Amino acid sequence: MRSFFRQINKRKFKMFLVFLAASSLAWTISQLSETYEARAVFPVQMQHLPDSLLLDAEVTPMLSTKLRSSGFQFLRYALWSKTLVVDVQKVKEVDGNFYLTDEQLKPQLERQLPNNVSLLPLDQRRYMLNLDKVMVKRVPVKPRLELQLAPNYILREKLSLRPDSVTIKGPVAELSGIQSIETEPSKLENVTANFSKNVQLVAPEGFVKSELLEATTEISGIVESFSEKEFELRIIPLEVPEGYRARIFPSTVKLICKASMDRLKVLSSGDFKVVVNLGAMQAGSNILPLHLAKSPKEVYSVRLLHDNVEFVLEKL
Template sequence: MVNWVIDKIKKALKKRKVKIFLVFLVFSTLIWLINNLSESYVSTASFDLEYVNVPKGYLFKGATDNELKVKLEAGGFQFLGFNFKHSKIAIDLADAQHKDSIFYIPQEIYRKQVERQLSASMSLIDIETDTLFVGMLAVVSKKVPVKPNIEVNMARNYLLDGQMEIQPDSIAITGPSEEIDTIVVVRTNKLTLPDLDSDFSETIEIYKSKELKNTEYSIGEVELTAKIARFSEKVFEVPITTVHFPNNIDVKTFPDKVSVVCKAKLKRLKKIEASDFEVIADYGQLKDGITDELKLELRKKPSGLHSVKLQKNSVEYILNKK
């Protein structure tokens, strides 16, 4: 029994020594790693390039290089960071030079841009790429109105109350002159609104033709709003007034009244009377010869109507000399 206890103690001591050894090994390794990473090294690193500040009047079409390989002197910890992420370097296109239609940035120019964006503890030793070539397209801009491509189906006895509004009602387009010279209006995508009986507000995207490959739009969508109101219909019997007939001629129309059909809000219709309308038949239409009928003209109508029309556009007549 005593021997068994002694063996157990020996095994426990051995396990403890192993654990202590492992702990010391881990700490020793960390100390060694920290000491080494704290030292300066010369190594290569890669940066993703982001091209900014496109010159006015041009459209950026791409570049020969989207990644830049450089040789840096930096601490080990900083190089370790490059292994986990790609840092970005902004290339300012305002410094680009061009000959005819070829745009480029020599290394001595963009090198300074790179150095300004490195941390103070980094030194740029060398750059693999000599010159950055950039694709640029000469463009023009103009403002054009937006026309909605919308189909509105109203519920029974409901109509648009006023004009549909578009915000904004015009946008700027930028592209090569051969693409946009003939554009006088831009349209929205098709939108169908069925059985409307209340005010609406809809966001709709602007349609972009596939043929306009190099044209950019200042915005991609517009807001359409409209008021919807319940309307009613009423018919007024309005006397026909004959005008400009000679004093020695008596004219009689058949019938002597015409029905005028109005659509408006019920509140407005209640305030309208037949006397608010004037329908005339003008003698001037007989100057070129006798006709079978006299054409009618709605000369006067009240405001605030959605629509108004005559049920008859002409009437028969008899002329008698006094």
């Protein structure tokens, strides 16, 4: 008997649960069928953004609205977020802040909401947008190359960069202080021939919302072997006082010129000129410095073997 009543009680309990679930469902459906006024927050996708403005790509714009609709619709928005597309081509600006007016925004939102959803008046007459003014400028590239040439080799010209400047684009606040862009550090050792190397450009510190429109640059150089050649030149005195003759000791000077082998073959003493300026003499001193007044182009270096001479002035 007890077992029989237990079975009856279990059946009653199960039926109770079924009726409870059915009544709860009916109540929920009834409540969701009612019309409500509530807030709904939507993610916003901006389109037709002017080229002069920049949107923070790391932040999704959100728009809080007040709607009138059924509970089913609000439940749907809570479970599946709807993205609203907003045209910002005619965005307005005041004091560096950007916004859309209620008149600009409301028609766009109403076109994207279902017919059974009413958009209530917005709380604010302006919808503020997180936008930045864009600056575009071109800045030089600074190579960070440690170049070690082999002995008796020189770089004929300065390093070549292609491109030697890059375009950067971003908010004015980020770019106004940037005057150059550096390459990543690189190193070439024991170089004996012409070289070319592609290196990455490095975004400077504080480069958050900005972008480099070029990613790499090519560093190249012309390397050639060099030798040295000795020349002996007569020293030419300048500004000799009138009525005097200057005697220079020594009257000649040797110099060492470093250049490529091909260049040295065509050089002669006439390509150089060494002078001493007697107009710079001081009382009590008969020593004056030498000056290299003429030197050929396309040479690595020119060095005088001594820098000073003695002089004597003799009356004519």
